[in-house]
Amino acid sequence: MRKKLFGIVALLLLTPQWASAHVPVPGLNDFYNGLLHPFVSLPHLLILIALGILLSQHPKKDSSMPTAAFLSSLAVGLGLATFSIGFSTETFLLLGAGLLGFLILLNWTVPYWSLGLFAVLTGLLMGLDFAGETVISKAALNLGTGVTLYFVFVCVTGLGEGLGKKKWQQIGLRIMGSWIAAIALLVLSLLLFVKKT
């Protein structure tokens, strides 16, 4: 059983990745391209929304440390990516989005430390994924990317906290978790079974 699991994980890691470098919008400078960057990279948005909703499902006092951990690790990841240190982390981001989506769906209160761990891993993996970009100023691109990711994260967490008070709103968040897990599962299966042509 363990060997089979190991085999599946190894297969996932060896799967062909979709273009990790997203062609910047022509005519815009690197900073503005960075601002738009997360919107053309759906795995990043998917896991970011999942993390934001998961944090919003927990008591407010439990979400401040993971928020700080996420922002710090994102800064570290983007900083490393600026020096071209990193790799394509799309598979891991999708795996993470699937896991977080499932946790949202179950509406489980996960241990405090694991929230911090999810936040650190998400921030770091997101940042490192931008190492492959070919632009004039990586620093400007990554700064713009970081700004957008920060605002999206804050907005999702804030919206989740605001929306998660009534019963039907909590159900809405759980349905979103189900959607996120479903999307991640499908795309992971594509990575696993369909060779890039």
Add this chain to the structure above:
Amino acid sequence: MEKSPVKQVQKIVWMVLAMVVLAEAHSGQGLAGGFTSGFLHPISGLDHVVAMVSVGLWGAFLGAPAIWLLPVVFPLVMAFGGVLGVAGVPLPGVEIGIALSAIVLGIMVAAAAKPPIWIAAVLVGIFAIFHGHAHGTELPNAANPLAYSLGFVVATGLLHLSGIAFGLLDRFPSGKIAIRVLGGVVSLIGLGFLTHVL
């Protein structure tokens, strides 16, 4: 010698008509194209639409917790069916399964059936596999698979929500009748697909 303006205009018109037409329609490439084609996939097939709407209708009819449990279960199990489709695992009678889903779910709504929640969840889950398999088979050909998945999961969810919204009319006596009539119509449409009339 000067040509008449009418002839000159005529020439221009002929030249314009003879020109190669550049991108006439939106090709649906890339991220936006993937999302659009994924979003349109469940909506453009009447068999999918009626089954999704009846999941929401039935959920609303059954009340809590089915009202939210069924729409939560459906996308996940549908994704599992999608994985089977992507992996190329053959599933016999996918189209029959989809047509049957409309018939059975329509009958459940029309009859105002209220089975235990686990039976409803299993029934909806089985049909979700057929719907997911149909989507999954299309997935590898999508312009952007992630955007395609996002589009079709969101569209499916919105169809459930529209069913739930309609199902909330059951608090009115006339609304109850309208829902049950709609259930009957759904099962007739399913029958139409099963017999290839539609």
